[in-house]
Amino acid sequence: VNLHEYKLIEGFTWINRQDGADALPKHVKFETSMNGTDWTEVLDVQEMPKTNGLQILELPEKVVALYFKVTILSNWVDAPYSYVAEVSTWAGDKPTGDYNWEKNTWEVIDYKSQWGGDQVSNIFDGDKNTFWHSEPFDASVNGMPQWFIVDMKKDRPAIKGFLIWHRQNDHGVEPKHVIFSVSKDNTEWTKVLEVLEMSNDYTIELDYNTTNPTPGRYLKVEVKTNWGNAPYTYFGEITPY
Ligand SMILES: [Ca+2]
Structure with a gap:
């Protein structure tokens, strides 16, 4: 990552993928550079904890750098792939509080x-394997569009995308035209993604990047x-990620 300016780095924040996937990074190496060519190892994490919360990785010695590099050397299930949701540098006040993306806290x-x-x-x-099914029969609430709103319980940084699984045990009525919006107050909404023809492939986890990443606490999905x-x-x- 090119930081585009010389930055004091006292550590990194790290957030794992949140949906229980098991190939989370294990051995992770952090390097910094002043020119993008010559690299200095600043932190070696042998076993990155398999937690969903924000992790604060403190450097033994603070550095100034223009670039940083993250190398995932292994993952917890020896898969040929791995993933991470968020990595940032930090300096000054150590970040506090748990940055909890665990969806089970949402309402x-x-x-x-x-x-x-x-x-x-x-x-x-x-x-x-568990799914939402909208009302099929009652004419007062069935039909399109359908929508729902989730309170993510605290302000989230800009959502960069959505990972999506379709229903697994029946097919053919997957959402097609879908709009995702974010709000800070459940009143003023900002559209972050509109998918005119969402893939109906239920065999893979779909990944859609937001076109207008916006911070917020509430997420609205309209089918x-x-x-x-x-x-x-x-x-x-x-x-969301
Ligand atoms: Ca589910």
Whole structure:
């Protein structure tokens, strides 16, 4: 990463992927550079904890640098891949508080419809096999669009994208035209992503980058159309990152 200015670095903050995926980084090396060519190792973390919270990685000696490099040397399940959600440098006051992206703390505060036990909260339970199913029959709340609002319980930095699983045990009525919006107060909304034709591939985790990353506490998802032109739709899992 080119920091574009000389920065005092006292440490790094680190946030793992949040949805329970198991190939989290284990052995991670941090290097800094003044020119992008010559690198100095500043921190070697042999076992990065498998936690969802914000991790504060303090350097033994503070440095000034223009570039930093992160190398993931191993992961916790010896997979041929790994992932990380957020890495930043910090200096000055050590960051405090847990930066908790755990979706199980979130609360669904409003929605147009849900059907029986297939409630909206199933979208945020970390399990791709549980899903939200909107009301199929009651004409007062079924049909398109469908929408719901989640309170993420604290202000989140700009959301850069969404990982999405479709319903796993039935197919054909996946959301097609979908709008994602973010708000600080549940009143003023900013559209961060509009997908006109969301993939209906339920075999992979879909990854959509936001076009207008915006910080906020509330997330609204609106399903305008579905692939089956049915009066209902469903989602397996949504993970903002
Ligand atoms: Ca789920």
